[in-house]
Amino acid sequence: MEQLLNMPKERKEALLNAALKEFTQRGFDQASTNEIAKNSGISKSLMFHYVKNKQELFMLVYDYFHQLIHQEYYLKLDLEQKDVFVRLRQSYLLQIQILQTYPDVLLIENLKGDTKSEVINSFLASKEDQASFNCQVDLFKHIDTSKFRENVNIEKAKKVILWSNQGLINELLADEEILDLTKTTQLLDEYLAELRKLFYVDEE
Numbered sequence: 001m002e003q004l005l006n007m008p009k010e011r012k013e014a015l016l017n018a019a020l021k022e023f024t025q026r027g028f029d030q031a032s033t034n035e036i037a038k039n040s041g042i043s044k045s046l047m048f049h050y051v052k053n054k055q056e057l058f059m060l061v062y063d064y065f066h067q068l069i070h071q072e073y074y075l076k077l078d079l080e081q082k083d084v085f086v087r088l089r090q091s092y093l094l095q096i097q098i099l100q101t102y103p104d105v106l107l108i109e110n111l112k113g114d115t116k117s118e119v120i121n122s123f124l125a126s127k128e129d130q131a132s133f134n135c136q137v138d139l140f141k142h143i144d145t146s147k148f149r150e151n152v153n154i155e156k157a158k159k160v161i162l163w164s165n166q167g168l169i170n171e172l173l174a175d176e177e178i179l180d181l182t183k184t185t186q187l188l189d190e191y192l193a194e195l196r197k198l199f200y201v202d203e204e
Contacts, residue, residue: 004050004060015040015047017102019061024110028058028120055119058111062127065108072098082144084158085192088165091139092172092188096181147200157199164195 005012018040022031033054037044051057073094081087098105115121140158148154168191172184 021104024107028115059123062111084143085196087139149201
């Protein structure tokens with residue numbers, strides 16, 4: 001892994017993006033190293049200079065992106081912030097910053113699943129508890145419920161907020177301009193402002 005990570009930045013990102021896309025879209029068994037090399041813009045022989053084989057490349061991609069999520073998302077997510085909408089805003093912006101470099105990172109859960117390779121199956125079994133972006137429990141943990149209207153069922157409100165925001169992230173991902181941080185932040189703030197009006201007491 002260290003050898004690949006020492007590649008020039010642009011080449012490393014191209015290879016990791018191509019491999020992530022191929023593995024998440026086709027799975028380990030059907031993924032083609034020829035396609036990964038082609039889509040990364042480097043030769044297959046050079047790719048295998050940095051990794052021994054397809055199995056090693058898969059494991060490297062899995063570990064790299066889970067470490068990335070841990071370092072650039074979980075460690076930066078401020079769960080001391082009690083306002084659920086501020087928390088959600090922060091969560092989205094952290095994800096978008098990662099997406100700017102790795103546009104397929106939200107598909108990381110697709111790396112899991114049984115394969116024909118016992119090596120890969122054993123590897124994945126050892127990673128069962130590794131977190132991805134699926135962290136709605138954390139996002140709603142210890143929030144300030146005093147901000148909600150008195151007649152609001154908090155637990156049901158959490159689900160509605162979650163469903164609304166899942167729809168929002170799908171809409172953002174469908175927009176080719178999602179990487180325009182200014183535009184995306186403005187749209188995000190507009191949606192979150194409407195949700196605040198629905199669930200929170202009026203703020204003076």
